Every structure is written in C-alpha cells, then in structure tokens.
Amino acid sequence: MSTTQNERLRELLEPLVSSQGLDLEEIEVASVGRKRVLRVVVDSEEGADLDAVADVSRALSAKLDETDVMGDGEYELEVGTPGAERALTEHRHYVRATDRLVKFTLTDGGxxxxxxxxxxxxxxxxxxxxVKGRKATARRLGFTDIAKARVQVEFNRKNANEDKNEEEA
Structure with missing residues (x-):
C-alpha cells in the first residue's frame, strides 16, 4: 500500500489521466502561504491542447472531491503541460524531444x-x-551517460519543412 501522499495521488489520478489519452508527468503538492496547491502536469505524444487540459482538470477535480486523499483542508488544483524548457526524465520525453535542441549534463561532469x-x-x-562556421558533428550518448537533460528554447530555428525546401532548391 502506498505511504506518501504523492504516491496515493498518482495511484488515484494516473488511470483517469490515461483514460483521457494523456500521460501523467508530474504531481506536486506545495504550500503557498496558508493554502495548499496541487499541481498536476500532463502531456501526450501530440501535446496537450487547452481543451484537453480543461477536460482532464474537470475530471481530476471531480475525482478528488470524491476522496479524502487531499485531507480536509482547502487546496487549489492547477493542471498544465510541461512547458518549453522541460526536463527530460523518461524515455518517452526523449522521443518527444526528437529534433529539439537539448542541453545535457553528463555523468562525468561535462x-x-x-x-x-x-x-x-x-x-x-x-x-x-x-561553432564559428564549422559543420555540425554526430555524437552518440547512452542514457547511462546522462545526469540531466533539458530542452532549450530556440527563437530563430527554421522548421523542418523549410530546411527540406532549401536543400531541394
């Protein structure tokens, strides 16, 4: 049986999030002043649009109201998506970040x-x-070589279709 509140919340909410076609990425219970905030992060292979987030938020709120997993005190529920500079922690995160620029901190300190x-x-x-006009180089990293990985925001990156059109011209 689960012992921590986060484990109990994950057991309760993950099947509901999955039934909505989303992955439960993160759960956090935080104290903000005198009130508590339950933050739930969801995502999917295609990303989660505002309608999907709103639908899952209503479903989670109803489910939480049926239980005492958050205790008797008041809390606020916040449901969202991972954000632009998300940390990559699961295999599926790396797959979703294909073609994205990522900063890796390596286990050897590099x-x-x-x-x-x-x-x-x-x-x-x-x-x-x-760097400085040199060509890009290929590199292979094993998952065991990675201590941390975070997607980087790119403001001036051409999309893949533009790159292909330029190569064909």
Missing part, C-alpha cells in the same frame, strides 16, 4: 548541447551544432 536526431532503447543519436 556538458553538451545538441539536437536529438534519434532515440532507441540504449540512448540517443545527436547532432552537435558547429
């Missing part, structure tokens, strides 16, 4: 920022951008 090209069960094939 760092590398590279674009994820492909993900398999053992690790990642990356493209490390060239």
């Amino acid at each position: 760092e590398v920022t590279a674009r994820i090209l492909q993900v398999d069960d053992e690790g990642l094939d990356l493209e490390v951008p060239g």
Whole structure:
C-alpha cells in the first residue's frame, strides 16, 4: 500500500489521466502561504491542447472531491503541460524531444548541447551544432551517460519543412 501522499495521488489520478489519452508527468503538492496547491502536469505524444487540459482538470477535480486523499483542508488544483524548457526524465520525453535542441549534463561532469536526431532503447543519436562556421558533428550518448537533460528554447530555428525546401532548391 502506498505511504506518501504523492504516491496515493498518482495511484488515484494516473488511470483517469490515461483514460483521457494523456500521460501523467508530474504531481506536486506545495504550500503557498496558508493554502495548499496541487499541481498536476500532463502531456501526450501530440501535446496537450487547452481543451484537453480543461477536460482532464474537470475530471481530476471531480475525482478528488470524491476522496479524502487531499485531507480536509482547502487546496487549489492547477493542471498544465510541461512547458518549453522541460526536463527530460523518461524515455518517452526523449522521443518527444526528437529534433529539439537539448542541453545535457553528463555523468562525468561535462556538458553538451545538441539536437536529438534519434532515440532507441540504449540512448540517443545527436547532432552537435558547429561553432564559428564549422559543420555540425554526430555524437552518440547512452542514457547511462546522462545526469540531466533539458530542452532549450530556440527563437530563430527554421522548421523542418523549410530546411527540406532549401536543400531541394
């Protein structure tokens, strides 16, 4: 039987989130002043739009109202998506970040920022951008080599269709 509140919340909410076609990414119970906030982060392969977040939020609220898992005190429920600079912690996160620029902190203490090209069960094939006019280089990272990974925001990146059109011209 689960002992922590987060484990009980995950057991209660994960099947409901899954039934909505989403993945339960994170649960956090925080104290903000005198009130408590339950933050739930959801996502899917296609991303979660506002309608999907609203639907799952209503379903979670109804489910929580049926139970005492949050105790007797008042709390606020916040449901959202991971955000632009999300941390990658699960295999599915890396798959979803394919073609995105990611900053990796390595287990040996080094760092590398590279674009994820492909993900398999053992690790990642990356493209490390060239510096000062040099060509990009390929690199392979095993999951065991990665201490932390976070998606980077890119403001001036061309989308994949533009890149292909330029190559064909």
